[in-house]
Amino acid sequence: MAMNVVVCVKQIPDPAAPASLDPVTHTLERSGKLILDDSDAYGVEMALQLAPTDAGNEVTLVSMAPNGETSGLRTALAMGATKAILISDPALAGSDALSTAKVLAAAIKRVEPDLVLAATESTDGYTGTLPVQVAELLGLPSVTFAKSVSVDGASVKVERQTEAGYDEVTSPLPVVVTVTAGVVEPRYPSFKGIMAAKSKPVDVLSIADLGIDAGQVGAAGARQEITDVSEAESRSSGEIVVDEGDGAARIVSFLEQIKVV
């Protein structure tokens, strides 16, 4: 049975370059060139392993980014994904995680996937809430923190990372699964892949194409507002004790003070 997999991918400012915040909205500047979030490469690789595209399966990338940015999508297409859907609309500027989830969910619905993969969180935003919001909006179950994923007929089996070890979770398809870094080793895009990526379809959609009202998304629909940004307080340096014969006693008195002994 041919599988239809969607991978949510985020295109982010290069983490190696210095990042800056918009002085008015306090949101991350995303106007420059964007690249594929490293943490999403694992989802793309997982999708390509579960649904090899040369065997008739489809791997569709879904991404939301400003200015019709496709550089990061091209990287994932070069790895082997079949096609991409990009939602780019000026009205989306200032979107919070929930607005983004609404947009991605609307786009994913069009593909009618068997499986939706996403990273546990993005490298630039780190909210880690988007995939489960997407699942909720689509009315699908979600399994998070997968360290291993396998598909067997109409169900997915996931080893879900926990603090103590891992849970074995089975869910019927379709389902939203978030994968951890290291779930698989992402392949390098090959020269052939890079050349082929040029001719792969990238659907660029506006929110009107998805039937979404501008008031529901972007800064207008955001349920969060960043009111202030300040530097993290630098830690004060600790006390240096010079041992003048009373070192041991002073360590003990310090430990007593913090109620360790």
Next chain:
Amino acid sequence: MRFAFTEQQLELRGAVRQVLARECTVADLRAMALGDRHGGAGRTHERWSVLAELGATGLLVPQAHGGLGLGELELVGVLEEAGWAGLPEPLLESAGLAAPLMAAADAASNGGAGSVLGRFLEKVAAGEVVATVGGIDVTSAGLVTTTTPSPEVTQGTVVTPRVTGASVAGVALVALNLPGAGWQLHLVEADPDGVTTTPSIDPTRDLGTLEWSPWPHTLIASGERAEAMLSDLADRAALFSAAQLLGLTERMITMAADYAKERRQFGKPIGSFQAVKHHLANARVALEFARPTTYRAADSIARDLADRSAHASMAKAMASDAADLAARVALQVHGAIGYTWECDLQLWMKRAWVLSAAWGDAPTHRSRVLSHAMAAAAER
């Protein structure tokens, strides 16, 4: 005309940079430099298969033989990145020199996919076999063979020294020049007993002497055709060495500039002193002047222009000069630490010294440029 790389050419290059940043680290190079003393080849096989998956090993191989059928402009970018990363494997020799030579010989012999050359070419493209070239050097007087002794008859053992990649290559294209009979090009299959390792000043360089026997069935070209193919090879060798030298030079300048920002003297980073800055700027200028000549040579060879040999020699002369200058400046900026094994600079510097002298050094190529210019003037 638009003289800039296409987006795709830049992307291919970026892919190589990304791959080599992980697959060819300083730690890998150091392990290899030490391993060579103990007979190990480091992660050569692993790295070669990653390069093959990428498509680098078959970049110039025609698509009919499983390659990508791309051109010199693409490979120049790849080799610059190989220089930057200090890649020790013979990518230049295998993908840049041996592969197109085999493809040309195969096309001339009307071999098709089933021919011996064709089958080797497929394996070279797939990364299953490393290929190299030997027996030829570039001098100001022209091409000379390094293969000795030139046998009176084709049967008998001949010796070809200084073959790069000798111990990892599964096949070598070796030239010899027979008195009276002229140039010959032979396809020599690997025989581990016939390889003697030669120490190189660059400890990560795999250099060796081949002992082999020319037979009628190893002969793939002779006479004028062999000479034309070897002249073509010499152009590519100059071009691709220049490309790799650009990457090495860029890395040495970057290392020296980084060090100059870090190392403090008289209470300031040494990079703030003009005497240091000017040295680095001179090396950078030499590099930026060498770069466009290399790209032009790639374009001339790709389009087989009449001036291709002159352009290739110009590129090699300028890239060799830039690399020699950058090595000297980087060493001086580093001070005494630059002379040590512990300083990473040595890995790139020794590679630059070797490559700057290989396939004709700067004076050799300058005199070749002069000969081309004189010949062109005489024709007018």
